[in-house]
Amino acid sequence: MRDSVAADSTFYSCCACDIKRKDILFRFLSAYPFFLGDKILGELPERLTNDGNFTRSVTTYNFDYYQLIKPFFGRSPRHINDGEYEAIGIGYMLDAQGRLRFLILDDRRPNKFAKKHFRNLAPRVKGTIGFVQVVCCEDQKITPALALEFLLKIEKVLTSGEKQRPCSIDPEILRTILMPAIEYIRNYHVSA
Amino acid sequence: MQQRNAADTRSRALEHLILLLLGAEDQKISILHLEKEAFFIWNFHPDIKKFMRFISHYRGPYSEEIEQIIRNPFYLINCWTYIPPARYDTLTGGYVELTPQGRSEYKRLYAASSANPQMGPILAAMKMVRELYDKLSPEELLLLIYDTYPEYQRKSNVFDGIQKSKKKLADNLVKKGYIDAERYEDLMASN
Numbered sequence: 001m002r003d004s005v006a007a008d009s010t011f012y013s014c015c016a017c018d019i020k021r022k023d024i025l026f027r028f029l030s031a032y033p034f035f036l037g038d039k040i041l042g043e044l045p046e047r048l049t050n051d052g053n054f055t056r057s058v059t060t061y062n063f064d065y066y067q068l069i070k071p072f073f074g075r076s077p078r079h080i081n082d083g084e085y086e087a088i089g090i091g092y093m094l095d096a097q098g099r100l101r102f103l104i105l106d107d108r109r110p111n112k113f114a115k116k117h118f119r120n121l122a123p124r125v126k127g128t129i130g131f132v133q134v135v136c137c138e139d140q141k142i143t144p145a146l147a148l149e150f151l152l153k154i155e156k157v158l159t160s161g162e163k164q165r166p167c168s169i170d171p172e173i174l175r176t177i178l179m180p181a182i183e184y185i186r187n188y189h190v191s192a
Numbered sequence: 193m194q195q196r197n198a199a200d201t202r203s204r205a206l207e208h209l210i211l212l213l214l215g216a217e218d219q220k221i222s223i224l225h226l227e228k229e230a231f232f233i234w235n236f237h238p239d240i241k242k243f244m245r246f247i248s249h250y251r252g253p254y255s256e257e258i259e260q261i262i263r264n265p266f267y268l269i270n271c272w273t274y275i276p277p278a279r280y281d282t283l284t285g286g287y288v289e290l291t292p293q294g295r296s297e298y299k300r301l302y303a304a305s306s307a308n309p310q311m312g313p314i315l316a317a318m319k320m321v322r323e324l325y326d327k328l329s330p331e332e333l334l335l336l337i338y339d340t341y342p343e344y345q346r347k348s349n350v351f352d353g354i355q356k357s358k359k360k361l362a363d364n365l366v367k368k369g370y371i372d373a374e375r376y377e378d379l380m381a382s383n
Contacts, residue, residue, distance in 0.1 A: 063313055067235035068320055071336035074378045093316035116369050
């Protein structure tokens, strides 16, 4: 059954720190099985890793996934502990087992890498915004009202200047991805 | 006696691992690609460490065990065919291809291994490295290997040849979309 999610640390930090909506994160965690690794865990804020409800809600795999793709990124120590590559490895494994529903990658480099090199993974690779839209409008695991609350909070945090790039979103992504997604869910909400 | 049994078990397991890697894609593979892909799996999963050793070589990380098994398997007889390199081919080390018997043995072994949860990450990693690296030419693969694992390289004519073609090879990797600008800059900056 394709119901599992692998996500990079940006997704968890977005929910718990950038927009401070841990409650919505737990809605996602109860809707899908989430998988992560040690490197991603190491990038998460303590408010999540010290939360027993969080650690009980996710499954952890501990292998060095970066080793599988290292020649494409080089030996520079700046990438060795990047959680994005761990998310790709775990996502690939879940996909090979026919279990992957979403691979959430918000950073451009790993997102492009996964889509370019892994044909089967490409349609499952989403950013946080795309993930929320599909969870709401295709999978119907959260209500449109909650999805809008989530996305509007990102917009507010960005436009108020509270954070410079909440959830890895900059003004360009706000214009080209976030606002169209909000519009899409609003229309979906009306027609539903 | 006990030591011999342990060595036999290890040899058999290694032959099985090689069969799983060979069968992960339905196409022949060069010895160069097979060795490097096994090396990535060896680095990835701690349980694989005990089955192989890698040493520095003029074509990057090299495993005597893999070379032996491909040419003279002891347990998996007639499961694959070794095709020696063409006359002027100094890079690939030849090719290896599963036979129909090897393909059905692979299917049996894959089904049995899939039932073991500990094998799940290894099987997926094997598919991943085949999908990632098989598409690289021997020259492209060696360029990335020499740059990423300098501790496993030995200076040679092959190394010099790759260094001479570095810019052209790196340009091609960018053109195909296999590496990005950041990796390209890294490659061009390294010696």
